[in-house]
Amino acid sequence: MKEQLQVTFLGTGTSQGIPIIGSKHPVCLSSNPKDKRLRVSVLVSYKSYNYVIDCGPDFRQQMLNNPIERLDAILFTHEHSDHTAGIDDIRPFFFRQGDIPIYAHERVVQSLKRRFDYIFADEDRYPGAPAVKVNLIDKGTPFHLRDLEILPIEVFHNRLPVLGFRIKDFAYLTDVKRVEHAEVLKLKNLKVLVINALRIEPHYSHFNLEEALAFAKEIGAEQTYFTHISHLLGFHDEVEVQLPNGVHLAYDNLKITI
Numbered sequence: 001m002k003e004q005l006q007v008t009f010l011g012t013g014t015s016q017g018i019p020i021i022g023s024k025h026p027v028c029l030s031s032n033p034k035d036k037r038l039r040v041s042v043l044v045s046y047k048s049y050n051y052v053i054d055c056g057p058d059f060r061q062q063m064l065n066n067p068i069e070r071l072d073a074i075l076f077t078h079e080h081s082d083h084t085a086g087i088d089d090i091r092p093f094f095f096r097q098g099d100i101p102i103y104a105h106e107r108v109v110q111s112l113k114r115r116f117d118y119i120f121a122d123e124d125r126y127p128g129a130p131a132v133k134v135n136l137i138d139k140g141t142p143f144h145l146r147d148l149e150i151l152p153i154e155v156f157h158n159r160l161p162v163l164g165f166r167i168k169d170f171a172y173l174t175d176v177k178r179v180e181h182a183e184v185l186k187l188k189n190l191k192v193l194v195i196n197a198l199r200i201e202p203h204y205s206h207f208n209l210e211e212a213l214a215f216a217k218e219i220g221a222e223q224t225y226f227t228h229i230s231h232l233l234g235f236h237d238e239v240e241v242q243l244p245n246g247v248h249l250a251y252d253n254l255k256i257t258i
Helices: 059-063 087-097 105-114 181-187 209-219 236-240
Strands: 005-011 043-046 049-053 073-075 100-104 131-138 142-145 148-157 160-167 169-170 192-197 222-228 247-250 255-257
Touching: 005 059, 043 059, 059 087, 059 169, 100 105, 105 131, 131 192, 148 181, 181 209, 192 209, 209 222
Parallel strands: 049 073, 073 100, 100 131, 169 192, 192 222, 222 247
Antiparallel strands: 005 043, 005 255, 043 049, 142 148, 148 160, 160 169
């Protein structure tokens, strides 16, 4: 039997999450659980292994909501805080397992070293701090997590290069505003595409809904899920029913099998 990927959406919100602190916007006041979004991240489970893409400030709560026994690696898309600020909360996994493997571009690793120097110290590390095993990646070189091949996909978040990842017939891209043609070619024949759709109005560094729909149509995956969603996209249930066949709004704790 062919091994399947299970993907859990740990968080589907933008950098402030939903609800935004102190906001009176109707979506922020919604009682629908699908309108409550932690910062964006996914868990990819394959065989008995668990891999997380991005480790934002809600990581602890996400692990309590979706408990796993082991964390076998973290893949970082880029260095922004909503994708990295939870790295200290890998401590329970570190205490049980030892150094946690991370995979990131060299620029991202340098940013993490500046901000979390106590985690990356080579000598005299602070007692109780977690430790990681650094693996450098770039857009041109596939890498392996045991027998699972990972193909990095470079996209642009305004001017900032960001890495998405293709894993078998699944691809995860976030914080996308532009994708070069050579990288688009890496996304053909997908079963599932995950892509950001921030809001209705255009944005300088993220796809809005119109751009995300156009990109989804260009890629032509069997199913597309939108993530990195702000309150300005609207109520989940109202937006979902207006989307084309095969296109969906992801929501926190959604699980799909590929």
